[in-house]
Amino acid sequence: MLIEMRDIHKVYQMGKQRVHALAGVDLQIEPGEMVAVMGPSGSGKSTIMNILGCLDRPTRGTYLLEGQSVADLDNDALAAIRSRKIGFVFQTYNLLPRTPALANVLLPLMYQGARNRRERAERALARVGMADRMDHRPSELSGGQQQRVAVARALVTEPAIVLADEPTGNLDSRTSIEIMQLFRQLNEEGVTIVLVTHDQDIADCARRIVRVRDGRIVSDGPARYALPHEALGGGGSDTSEEAEGGGAQAVSSAGGTTPSGNSTPASSASS
Numbered sequence: 001m002l003i004e005m006r007d008i009h010k011v012y013q014m015g016k017q018r019v020h021a022l023a024g025v026d027l028q029i030e031p032g033e034m035v036a037v038m039g040p041s042g043s044g045k046s047t048i049m050n051i052l053g054c055l056d057r058p059t060r061g062t063y064l065l066e067g068q069s070v071a072d073l074d075n076d077a078l079a080a081i082r083s084r085k086i087g088f089v090f091q092t093y094n095l096l097p098r099t100p101a102l103a104n105v106l107l108p109l110m111y112q113g114a115r116n117r118r119e120r121a122e123r124a125l126a127r128v129g130m131a132d133r134m135d136h137r138p139s140e141l142s143g144g145q146q147q148r149v150a151v152a153r154a155l156v157t158e159p160a161i162v163l164a165d166e167p168t169g170n171l172d173s174r175t176s177i178e179i180m181q182l183f184r185q186l187n188e189e190g191v192t193i194v195l196v197t198h199d200q201d202i203a204d205c206a207r208r209i210v211r212v213r214d215g216r217i218v219s220d221g222p223a224r225y226a227l228p229h230e231a232l233g234g235g236g237s238d239t240s241e242e243a244e245g246g247g248a249q250a251v252s253s254a255g256g257t258t259p260s261g262n263s264t265p266a267s268s269a270s271s
């Protein structure tokens, strides 16, 4: 098991007020999964991601990352785990604005004091389709390209898991789908991915959807695992179509909040 959360609670103290952001979350994630976390604003999605990413600690409960209890670690050890095991992707990319793409991707390797840094950063950029933009600064790149660079930065350390909190939140729908295609390709190469989204079409690109409400998981089941190709207007998406992958069946996830089913452009993954 890569990730195991048992009865995780998170309480924020705001003056006299206590905010129970997480109220008993149980979540298990195996290596190689691709999980979308959905839920209303304020339901606790980012709080879950912050705990998964060792950016924050639970108030109560057990979090095991690769079998190790995170509660036992001091802040330095947590920072080391973040640096070695976790790659982060953010809604607003969080690249250094005046620094070329290559240097942005090099940065996590510098912190690690890793070897072959330049070669590894170049390889990560090539992996996300940005080999020809390595010298561009973020301001010289489109939003989608900036997010690709951010994904390369998350991948360059070869983390056990990539966490992305609304990675397509600032992108138009076409570019969002391209980023999801990239995540799918990486997942098929073995990268474990957990992402937060508000968008059902985006969530359906994952293999599994976890729904959160009021700090609890209210449903957990397979996604459609379909890219809405048709929404691209026939644009060059050549991802192989598969109906068998990872136990993904064309079913609505257990919570039953599938949006009406009639306006979904991706009719199926197997046509």
Ligand SMILES: Nc1ncnc2c1ncn2[C@@H]1O[C@H](COP(=O)(O)OP(=O)(O)OP(=O)(O)O)[C@@H](O)[C@H]1O
Pocket: 012, 013, 014, 019, 020, 021, 039, 040, 041, 042, 043, 044, 045, 046, 047, 048
């Ligand atoms: N640092 C904090 N201090 C106090 N309260 C917080 C803090 N961070 C989050 N909360 C509260 O915890 C609850 C869950 O917040 P969280 O950010 O996890 O929601 P979310 O599901 O990510 O929402 P959104 O979709 O708007 O990003 C909210 O009620 C929020 O106000």
Ligand SMILES: [Mg+2]
Pocket: 045, 046, 047, 165
């Ligand atoms: Mg959030």
